[in-house]
Amino acid sequence: MSVVEIEETTVGDLDGVAVPFGNAWDAEYHAATGPARGYSGVLFLPGGPVRVGAGSEVTVAGQGWRVLEVARRGGHGVARLERV
Numbered sequence: 001m002s003v004v005e006i007e008e009t010t011v012g013d014l015d016g017v018a019v020p021f022g023n024a025w026d027a028e029y030h031a032a033t034g035p036a037r038g039y040s041g042v043l044f045l046p047g048g049p050v051r052v053g054a055g056s057e058v059t060v061a062g063q064g065w066r067v068l069e070v071a072r073r074g075g076h077g078v079a080r081l082e083r084v
Contacts, residue, residue, distance in 0.1 A: 003068065008041060008077035014060045015083070020044040023051075024070060024077020031055035032066070041070050041077045052079065 006012030006021040013019070024041035029051040040053030050058060056067040064084040071078055 002083040006079045017061050029053040032057045
């Protein structure tokens with residue numbers, strides 16, 4: 001299992017693809033099971049920005065990723081993603 005953390009206002013590496021993360025706050029987002037609301041943030045993917053939170057799933061360069069959580073830590077949001 002590969003888990004990647006991306007802190008708000010930084011750029012993460014999802015299998016060689018640079019993915020910035022920002023704009024974390026309580027908002028509506030899309031989870032794999034449908035619409036959801038909670039602490040979430042925006043992943044700036046190659047195909048465009050996507051607001052994600054716990055349970056969201058995205059594809060980056062053909063690889064699936066599941067968002068395990070978006071949490072507030074030390075004044076910033078942090079997204080934890082797991083390769084699926």
